[in-house]
Amino acid sequence: MSEVERHSYDVVVIGAGGAGLRAAIEARARGLRTAVVCKSLFGKAHTVMAEGGIAASMGNVNSQDGWKVHFRDTMRGGKFLNNWRMAELHAKEAPDRVWELESWGALFDRTADGRISQRNFGGHEYPRLAHVGDRTGLELIRTLQQRIVALQQEDEREFGDPEARLRVFQECTITRLLTVPDAGSEAGNRIAGAFGYWRESGRFTVFDAPAVVLATGGIGKGFKVTSNSWEYTGDGQALALLAGAPLINMEFVQFHPTGMVWPPSVKGILVTESVRGDGGVLLNSEGERFMFDYIPDVFKEKYARTKEEGDRWYTDQENNRRPPELLPRDEVARAINSEVKAGRGSPHGGVFLTVVDRMAGGTEEIRRKLPSMYHQFKELADVDITAEAMEVGPTCHYVMGGIAVDPDTAATPGVLGLYAAGEVAGGMHGSNRLGGNSLSDLLVFGRRAGEHAARYAEEIGEARREAAQEQLDAAEAEALAPFAVESAENPYTVHQELQQTMNDLVGIIRREGEMAEALTRLDELKARAAKAGVEGHRQYNPGWHLALDLRNMLLVCECVARSALERRESRGGHTRDDYPAMSAEWRRVVLACSIVDPDAQTLSVRLTRSEAVPMRADLLELFERDELTKYLTDAELPGKDG
Numbered sequence: 115m116s117e118v119e120r121h122s123y124d125v126v127v128i129g130a131g132g133a134g135l136r137a138a139i140e141a142r143a144r145g146l147r148t149a150v151v152c153k154s155l156f157g158k159a160h161t162v163m164a165e166g167g168i169a170a171s172m173g174n175v176n177s178q179d180g181w182k183v184h185f186r187d188t189m190r191g192g193k194f195l196n197n198w199r200m201a202e203l204h205a206k207e208a209p210d211r212v213w214e215l216e217s218w219g220a221l222f223d224r225t226a227d228g229r230i231s232q233r234n235f236g237g238h239e240y241p242r243l244a245h246v247g248d249r250t251g252l253e254l255i256r257t258l259q260q261r262i263v264a265l266q267q268e269d270e271r272e273f274g275d276p277e278a279r280l281r282v283f284q285e286c287t288i289t290r291l292l293t294v295p296d297a298g299s300e301a302g303n304r305i306a307g308a309f310g311y312w313r314e315s316g317r318f319t320v321f322d323a324p325a326v327v328l329a330t331g332g333i334g335k336g337f338k339v340t341s342n343s344w345e346y347t348g349d350g351q352a353l354a355l356l357a358g359a360p361l362i363n364m365e366f367v368q369f370h371p372t373g374m375v376w377p378p379s380v381k382g383i384l385v386t387e388s389v390r391g392d393g394g395v396l397l398n399s400e401g402e403r404f405m406f407d408y409i410p411d412v413f414k415e416k417y418a419r420t421k422e423e424g425d426r427w428y429t430d431q432e433n434n435r436r437p438p439e440l441l442p443r444d445e446v447a448r449a450i451n452s453e454v455k456a457g458r459g460s461p462h463g464g465v466f467l468t469v470v471d472r473m474a475g476g477t478e479e480i481r482r483k484l485p486s487m488y489h490q491f492k493e494l495a496d497v498d499i500t501a502e503a504m505e506v507g508p509t510c511h512y513v514m515g516g517i518a519v520d521p522d523t524a525a526t527p528g529v530l531g532l533y534a535a536g537e538v539a540g541g542m543h544g545s546n547r548l549g550g551n552s553l554s555d556l557l558v559f560g561r562r563a564g565e566h567a568a569r570y571a572e573e574i575g576e577a578r579r580e581a582a583q584e585q586l587d588a589a590e591a592e593a594l595a596p597f598a599v600e601s602a603e604n605p606y607t608v609h610q611e612l613q614q615t616m617n618d619l620v621g622i623i624r625r626e627g628e629m630a631e632a633l634t635r636l637d638e639l640k641a642r643a644a645k646a647g648v649e650g651h652r653q654y655n656p657g658w659h660l661a662l663d664l665r666n667m668l669l670v671c672e673c674v675a676r677s678a679l680e681r682r683e684s685r686g687g688h689t690r691d692d693y694p695a696m697s698a699e700w701r702r703v704v705l706a707c708s709i710v711d712p713d714a715q716t717l718s719v720r721l722t723r724s725e726a727v728p729m730r731a732d733l734l735e736l737f738e739r740d741e742l743t744k745y746l747t748d749a750e751l752p753g754k755d756g
């Protein structure tokens with residue numbers, strides 16, 4: 115192996131979105147030497163793109179809100195498949211995480227009496243999303259970055275070096291986790307660090323560390339129409355798999371109901387749910403508010419049955435039920451899909467979303483509440499949303515499945531010293547995430563991951579070891595392989611075909627035959643990706659970067675397709691045309707994916723089933739028995755007269 119740059123830390127956090135930064139702040143606050151490594155520029159992460167807000171039951175706008183209501187909404191949104199302990203911790207701790215942000219300098223929008231304002235969002239019973247216009251993620255990242263700078267200033271004063279205990283490495287892609295054998299762990303190994311390359315120079319680098327926190331976000335780039343940007347190639351999920359940590363519930367992919375559908379160059383870009391939270395309605399080509407026809411039985415009692423009641427709810431939530439445009443995302447996405455299929459779509463294959471005449475303050479209020487949406491449509495589609503309807507349709511947005519983690523510590527069960535938080539981790543959101551619950555998830559579990567990674571690194575102390583040279587050599591050889599192949603495949607072509615396959619065959623509505631065909635195509639694409647070659651040198655070579663990302667996308671997409679084929683029911687983000695009903699038996703099943711042989715030439719995924727841990731009795735008591743019967747098996751229901 116060539117001479118390689120080496121860094122040594124106690125905790126290495128991979129990913130600089132909300133989860134990664136919150137984890138890094140926690141590890142450093144505990145006095146440990148911490149590195150943050152990110153693939154893109156520091157500050158450029160999905161978190162920054164989050165628009166609507168952070169869900170936390172502070173009760174500022176409706177004092178009836180509290181953690182129990184938030185917990186219930188989250189479980190209902192996820193159709194009871196959620197890891198209930200994560201949902202409980204999340205609901206309890208989210209308000210503290212928002213207060214903490216404020217104490218670190220975040221400037222949230224205010225209520226008339228000066229408290230942090232909270233807005234309505236799909237699936238949340240009360241106004242719950244703390245927000246900054248429609249640019250909440252930007253404020254969240256700005257605040258966390260500011261906190262990092264404050265900690266670095268402390269270190270400057272104490273050690274004369276601002277990066278003594280917290281350093282950010284940007285534009286560095288990690289391609290492998292490094293491990294050492296450990297008989298005490300499930301997978302037989304523990305973390306020793308991470309291997310990656312600098313995107314600009316193409317040079318390799320090694321981070322030696324006993325604890326790694328994965329916070330790399332989503333997988334959207336495996337699909338053709340997506341709100342995700344270029345970094346989201348499932349890297350963290352694949353890194354965990356390759357190190358021996360399983361992924362769970364990968365069949366649950368969220369298709370956000372409202373992405374732009376026109377012009378083609380911006381297809382998939384997100385149209386925030388706050389448009390509907392602030393009064394926007396969905397119309398078909400016949401001008402009908404069609405969502406009233408799509409309220410599923412499980413939600414019938416909670417949603418308005420007439421337009422009048424739905425409209426009254428915006429000003430009087432005590433005496434009216436919410437409009438069905440605010441159903442959980444999976445329901446709205448399926449409804450739009452059905453309208454388009456029935457020939458009632460908009461000219462470019464979506465439906466209409468309008469805020470015109472829907473806000474008392476007219477044009478001015480629209481521009482104040484939805485500044486980014488106003489500019490997005492004006493600049494990208496030449497549509498003035500204060501005067502015209504938007505055209506929108508489903509877009510692949512978020513993955514509910516992810517790395518299996520312990521709910522309290524964020525530790526992965528497979529590999530000692532490996533932690534995961536944020537979108538890359540699975541369990542919290544069950545089969546469907548509620549809007550706003552991601553930003554709060556990042557802060558709650560980012561903090562927990564940072565804390566427990568730091569504790570582990572402290573405990574391991576002198577027993578920490580570096581990875582064997584052969585592992586570094588293998589990681590380098592793997593990364594250089596695209597320069598060595600003859601009669602090369604074009605990585606861009608393989609990527610396009612992968613995206614088309616996932617969109618067409620494992621998309622919003624799924625069928626057995628199509629998913630089986632997807633798996634055959636994925637096998638072929640795997641063989642072609644192994645021959646994906648690039649020309650030129652290693653200095654900023656995007657073709658090479660994509661060739662390396664293909665391994666991750668193919669692995670993760672195989673997990674999605676295999677799990678989706680296996681789960682014979684429809685629930686949340688997983689809709690089977692051939693199994694349209696939700697099954698109480700299947701709710702108890704956790705599907706886990708692991709790699710058969712991480713050192714094999716061709717990697718393949720193994721699927722196993724395990725049983726979900728039954729919900730604690732005191733949490734079950736938060737629901738009416740009638741509601742529980744819609745989700746749980748008879749055996750799981752609390753006592754007959756309970």
Ligand code: FAD
Nearest residue numbers: 129130131133153161164165166288331536537550552553
């Ligand atoms: P991210 O913020 O996605 O950050 C991932 C980090 O990992 C990045 O720094 C990236 O460079 C790095 N990385 C990835 N791979 C590697 C690698 N191999 N090596 C090194 N670094 C790597 N949620 C809400 O709750 N409310 C909202 O209003 C909302 N709006 C959204 C709007 C849009 C357009 C999108 C796309 C998402 C939105 N979401 C929202 C979802 C939410 O933003 C994301 O789920 C969340 O930000 C994910 O945060 P994270 O910290 O897990 O990862």
